Every structure is written in structure tokens, then in C-alpha cells.
């Protein structure tokens with residue numbers, strides 16, 4: 001992709017920052033955010049990215065006053081997750097910001113809203129969730145989060161149709177890789193290093209379809225290509241379903257650091273995806289999860305990685 005004018009929210013985050021940096025090589029990229037982390041705005045500027053202050057929770061008509069309208073592509077990844085427990089504020093902020101951005105950029109070729117697999121109603125731990133599966137917005141580990149994401153999905157679908165703006169709603173699985181904090185696997189590894197418990201289900205294990213940054217970055221333009229006015233809703237994960245406990249055990253195998261797995265009522269629920277639709281629309285992934293995990297560890301904790309057998 002080259003020569004496009006691209007607007008990205010959440011550009012300081014785990015998901016969108018590597019996308020912004022990759023696209024900035026051949027396109028004009030703008031990022032909106034609060035840039036509260038010292039140095040985060042400068043780091044983007046050093047990659048040639050234009051930044052503007054924008055607070056997703058500011059639903060006022062002037063919130064986007066400093067932002068041009070002539071973007072060809074939009075990636076909306078910023079989120080107010082609702083860590084403060086305020087459902088209403090999370091729904092209001094995420095839904096209104098999505099609608100306001102779409103309205104502002106209504107002449108774009110494509111809009112991509114990053115949603116989450118956490119919108120699905122829990123079935124069995126290893127159920128491969130399909131796009132048409134029931135939703136319920138229940139997550140004991142962060143209750144407002146999936147409710148707000150369902151609300152924002154609804155806003156995205158409505159504005160796509162009303163404005164005639166081709167849109168993709170991509171329900172992201174676990175994104176991980178060398179950038180940012182490394183994603184959920186590195187959160188677990190940090191717990192392992194600190195000797196902290198990792199809550200796991202009393203029987204079985206949680207499953208996920210982790211998506212490595214290399215695939216994620218490559219797939220963003222492909223998700224824009226399949227955007228439609230009747231919004232395309234698609235699961236966005238890796239090709240392989242991986243057990244979280246298996247993932248933690250793989251981290252142990254690679255580093256020798258033992259996890260403290262503690263059976264618990266409340267665990268960080270994750271979801272294995274049925275990847276059929278995503279594969280039909282944008283093709284296969286390229287990164288094997290064990291290789292991706294080893295490369296992520298090598299970037300974040302090189303001193304902890306044991307030599308490969310025979311090396």
C-alpha cells in the first residue's frame with residue numbers, strides 16, 4: 001500500500017503502533033490520541049507520523065476540529081476499556097467516538113474498526129467461535145469491556161450503512177509480538193518471573209488464536225480491501241488455536257521459568273476462533289505460534305531465552 005492518507009487511533013498501543021510505523025514508510029499517516037506516555041508522541045513523529053491530540057471520551061462537536069477530513073483509510077483501534085467499572089461511560093465514549101470518526105472521515109475508501117472476540121457468549125472452553133455465534137458481552141475479568149465493544153460495533157455498522165462508508169469490523173484475538181508490551185503472552189511471562197499466580201480454569205484450559213504482529217500488520221490493508229457498506233464482520237486471529245496453559249508451558253520450556261498455575265473461578269477468558277471466513281477473505285497467516293512466541297521472548301527478555309537444543 002502506498003501513497004494513501006491514513007488516519008489511525010490507538011497508534012501508541014500494542015495493536016496499532018506497528019501498523020502505523022509500517023504504513024508510514026510509503027503513506028501519509030496521522031495518529032490521534034492523548035500521548036500520555038512520555039516520549040510516545042515523539043517516537044511516532046520520528047517515523048514521519050503526524051500527531052493530533054484527541055480524547056476518545058470527548059464527544060463534543062469540536063473534538064476533531066484540528067483533524068483533516070480527506071483520509072483515504074481509517075484504522076480505529078483506540079479503546080476505553082472500562083477499568084473504572086463505569087459501563088455507561090465506556091459505552092458512550094466508544095460508541096460516540098466511532099460514529100464521530102466515521103462521520104468526520106465519511107469520504108474515505110475504507111474504515112476498519114478493531115473489535116474483540118470477548119463479545120462472544122462463552123461456550124465450551126475450546127469452542128471455535130464463528131462470526132454468527134451468540135454474543136452476550138459478559139467478561140468477569142473486565143465487565144464493561146465487551147459491552148462497550150458491542151455498542152461500538154453497532155455504531156460502526158450503522159454509520160457504514162447511513163454514510164455509505166465501506167467498513168470492516170474485525171474481532172481481534174490475542175495480538176502479540178516484539179512491539180509494545182509484547183501482548184498477553186508477555187503479561188503471563190512477567191507474572192512467571194515475579195512468581196505471581198496465573199489463574200487457570202479448574203479443568204481444561206482457556207484457548208485462543210494468537211495473531212503475530214507480522215501477520216497483523218500485513219493484514220490491515222487486506223481488511224480495508226474487503227470493507228463493505230453492509231459492514232464486513234470477521235474474526236481476526238491466527239490460523240492455529242492454542243491453549244493458554246500450553247502457551248505458558250511453552251514459555252517455561254523456552255526459558256526454564258516455572259509458572260504458578262492456580263485453578264480459579266475467574267480467569268482471563270480467551271477465545272479460539274473459527275478462521276474460515278477470515279481465510280476466505282484475506283488468506284492465511286504466516287507465523288507459527290511457537291516461532292512467534294520465541295521471537296517475542298527474544299525481543300523482550302533476551303537474557304531469559306535458553307539456547308535452542310543443539311545450538
Ligand SMILES: NC(=O)c1ccc[n+]([C@@H]2O[C@H](COP(=O)([O-])OP(=O)(O)OC[C@H]3O[C@@H](n4cnc5c(N)ncnc54)[C@H](OP(=O)(O)O)[C@@H]3O)[C@@H](O)[C@H]2O)c1
Nearest residue numbers: 010012013014015033034035055056078079116172174175
Ligand atoms: N491487544 C490485544 O490482544 C487485543 C485483543 C482484542 C482486541 N483488541 C482491541 O484492539 C484495540 C487496540 O488495543 P491495544 O491492545 O493496542 O490497546 P493498548 O495497547 O492498551 O492501547 C490503547 C490505545 O488506546 C488509546 N486510548 C485509550 N484511551 C484513549 C482516549 N481516551 N482517547 C484517545 N485514545 C485513547 C491509547 O492512546 P493514548 O493513551 O495515547 O491516548 C492507546 O493507543 C482495542 O480496540 C482493543 O479493544 C486488542
